Amino acid sequence: MSERMIIDALPARNNILLGIVATNTGNAVVDAMIQGALRACLEELDDAPKVEVQEWRRASDPPPTHNETWHDGDEVYSGETSMKVWAYCADGTQHDAHYEIHDGNGQWFVEGKDDKFSEHGNVTHWMYYPAAPKD
Template sequence: MSERMIIDALPARNNILLGIVATNTGNAVVDAMIRGAFRACLEELDDAPKVEVQEWRRASDPPPTHNETWNDGNETYSGETSMKVWAHCADGTQHEAHYEIHDGTGQWFVEGQDDRFDEHGNVTHWMYYPAAPKD
């Protein structure tokens, strides 16, 4: 078969490992050939491209932050902030957002707005943006 498929390879990998351990035809040469074929399959699986599945994370487990300094034209600020992420709010809306920590307290912010999600309710979940295309 020449088709390529995206699958969860973990169950297949586990079955191949079981096959390596359980192979016992009574012929040492045949067993070695079968185990070699299984090992080659494992190498193919291990070297195959990985697909990162985007998934929602709880807002109570915010993204990592880093120290950042910015200027709004009038004043310079410094604080702990996260990279931009995609956030899901209690009212069902979704927005680009980031997480900030000030004086030990963390807050979610809608990009380009100062409303801290007041009009949308609390952030319930967030996810990273996918990586940019390679071509």
């Protein structure tokens, strides 16, 4: 678990806000110093990078598609297709896949063992690939 995920899992932000409101040592200068430090912590927490955790989504809620035209030999096809995603199939296997819509009908296409895409009706869940590292 990353540092940011741990911070998000704790009620840290609420505790900092409560500390700012509830600081009352009886000394106005000390209170101001404590509240200033807590506000600095809050700003640092708010500026921390956000971590997106990928989650499995149901196959009945496919990824967004965009219009695309592609060539297969002499045939030209057009329709809507999604970006490549990671799919979980009913047989317990996981594969690269994408979702296509032709003539209003949607279909999952899963990369088969022969490295070609073949139709499978057994996709139960999918998730986006994580973002590539920046460095």
